[in-house]
Amino acid sequence: xxVINDMNYHDQQNKNNILKLRxxxxxxxxxxxxxxxxxxxxxxxxxxxxxxxxxRLFFEFLHDTNSHCAKLDIRDYxxxxxxxxTRVDIEEYLEYLTLYQKDGKxxxxxxxxxxxxxxxxRSFYNYFYQNEKIEKNTAALVPLPKRHAKEIIRxxxxxxxxxxxxxxxxTKLTQxxxxxxxxxxxxxxxxxTLLLGTGIRVSECVGLDLQDINFDExxxxxxxxxxYEAVVYFGDEVETALLDYLEEREHMIPxxxxxxxxxxxxxxxRMAVRxxxxxxxxxxxxxxxxxxxxxxxxxxxxxxxxxRETGDIYLVADVLGHKDVxxxxxxxxxxxxxxxxxxxxxxxxxxxxxx
Numbered sequence: 328x329x330v331i332n333d334m335n336y337h338d339q340q341n342k343n344n345i346l347k348l349r350x351x352x353x354x355x356x357x358x359x360x361x362x363x364x365x366x367x368x369x370x371x372x373x374x375x376x377x378x379x380x381x382x383r384l385f386f387e388f389l390h391d392t393n394s395h396c397a398k399l400d401i402r403d404y405x406x407x408x409x410x411x412x413t414r415v416d417i418e419e420y421l422e423y424l425t426l427y428q429k430d431g432k433x434x435x436x437x438x439x440x441x442x443x444x445x446x447x448x449r450s451f452y453n454y455f456y457q458n459e460k461i462e463k464n465t466a467a468l469v470p471l472p473k474r475h476a477k478e479i480i481r482x483x484x485x486x487x488x489x490x491x492x493x494x495x496x497x498t499k500l501t502q503x504x505x506x507x508x509x510x511x512x513x514x515x516x517x518x519x520t521l522l523l524g525t526g527i528r529v530s531e532c533v534g535l536d537l538q539d540i541n542f543d544e545x546x547x548x549x550x551x552x553x554x555y556e557a558v559v560y561f562g563d564e565v566e567t568a569l570l571d572y573l574e575e576r577e578h579m580i581p582x583x584x585x586x587x588x589x590x591x592x593x594x595x596x597r598m599a600v601r602x603x604x605x606x607x608x609x610x611x612x613x614x615x616x617x618x619x620x621x622x623x624x625x626x627x628x629x630x631x632x633x634x635r636e637t638g639d640i641y642l643v644a645d646v647l648g649h650k651d652v653x654x655x656x657x658x659x660x661x662x663x664x665x666x667x668x669x670x671x672x673x674x675x676x677x678x679x680x681x682x
Contacts, residue, residue, distance in 0.1 A: 526629030
């Protein structure tokens with residue numbers, strides 16, 4: 328039996344997701360285990376865990392709203408129940424998702440949230456239908472909710488400069504925040520410069536280890552969504568910020584198990600996604616009150632800047648790690664329209680009389 332030790336961030340996250348999935352499966356009917364084994368080879372642990380939560384929520388809805396289902400423990404629901412569920416049942420479930428109470432909390436879902444939960448249910452139904460274990464693929468009859476396009480929020484070039492200046496000098500921070508700022512300024516500058524200068528995801532950022540940086544090639548090795556590795560290259564500003572931080576990093580004593588982590592918290596542990604989100608919110612709120620800036624908005628900012636400079640949507644898709652260029656095109660459609668408008672006057676048909 329292999330002993331697991333010295334796992335990197337991504338392996339540790341996968342381990343945690345697997346353990347959480349097993350705990351959820353203990354609350355579901357036995358045939359659910361077959362489904363999750365069946366999709367294991369082409370889904371991430373994060374996706375499978377999200378599916379498990381969504382399927383449990385559907386069963387809980389049936390338990391609370393259907394008198395027949397209420398008589399049974401969810402773990403005893405037979406597979407034949409899927410054939411008994413009607414299209415109307417699933418449509419009512421989607422309506423329920425708009426607003427419901429769970430564990431004393433009010434939870435809401437917009438079109439995107441509903442679409443994700445219906446996608447989980449569709450996958451669940453499709454697996455058993457394809458394997459001829461149920462007669463009807465009812466979930467496939469329910470159309471996905473129409474998703475309205477969201478405005479892409481990003482920082483303008485002048486706002487980027489102001490944000491980084493704020494991270495460096497902290498002039499608008501409170502007295503309490505300045506106490507922490509004195510200890511974390513170099514780290515914070517390196518972290519935000521890296522996010523703004525490469526467009527990597529916050530999960531990719533916190534997962535970086537010291538050995539993932541290659542200054543000779545000017546690149547960092549990251550683990551993308553889906554588990555594959557990629558190298559993202561950085562410019563001079565990112566290099567300078569990282570080198571400044573690494574000088575300080577050499578004098579830190581990491582907590583046990585966090586020796587390889589690039590970005591450390593004040594507790595000398597690997598920074599968490601939530602910590603970076605709070606850090607970005609803290610500094611960005613001093614720069615703009617009209618935009619809700621998150622790490623993902625910094626990613627959008629980088630993508631916009633790269634597209635403006637290169638006009639190459641395929642390059643932007645590749646650097647951002649989008650598997651489908653249409654995903655990228657959808658996000659930067661406004662820039663494409665702007666370029667098309669400029670094209671209207673780019674070609675002159677006749678010389679002007681004034682020329």
